[in-house]
Amino acid sequence: MSFDELLAFAGRHLYLSLGLVGLTVALIYTETARLFRGYKALRPAELTQLINRDNALVIDLSAIGEYEKGHIPGSRSVQPSQFDPESKLLAGAKQLPVVAVCRNGQASADAAKRLKKAGFEQVYWLDGGIAAWQQAELPLVKGRN
Numbered sequence: 001m002s003f004d005e006l007l008a009f010a011g012r013h014l015y016l017s018l019g020l021v022g023l024t025v026a027l028i029y030t031e032t033a034r035l036f037r038g039y040k041a042l043r044p045a046e047l048t049q050l051i052n053r054d055n056a057l058v059i060d061l062s063a064i065g066e067y068e069k070g071h072i073p074g075s076r077s078v079q080p081s082q083f084d085p086e087s088k089l090l091a092g093a094k095q096l097p098v099v100a101v102c103r104n105g106q107a108s109a110d111a112a113k114r115l116k117k118a119g120f121e122q123v124y125w126l127d128g129g130i131a132a133w134q135q136a137e138l139p140l141v142k143g144r145n
Contacts, residue, residue: 072138
């Protein structure tokens with residue numbers, strides 16, 4: 001296929017061509033942003049290794065009721081409205097791996113961004129949240145720590 005044939009196709013199918021260009025730009029943008037965001041997404045198995053190997057601090061941003069229904073063993077509950085990277089809980093953890101966790105992975109990604117911006121060196125978030133942890137059939141602890 002030659003360049004002239006591609007241009008002829010684009011001229012005949014303008015909306016398809018614009019859609020392809022839009023999707024390509026969106027993919028390039030999201031992948032570039034992911035590479036430079038400064039924090040890394042973890043799968044449940046990777047989180048388990050990080051906890052066992054590097055004694056990672058796991059911050060659970062779930063609501064109190066959800067946290068008590070089930071949370072990752074050893075995680076600390078912090079309410080999203082009270083989350084502060086400069087809090088006492090996180091004061092000595094700037095060099096430790098810190099993992100943000102929530103129910104579905106949305107709030108924890110925002111928290112990870114704030115942690116990185118506050119100067120934390122090793123910041124992670126659990127991709128898919130507690131739902132992904134449960135889907136991997138890993139244990140949850142009920143009640144408060």
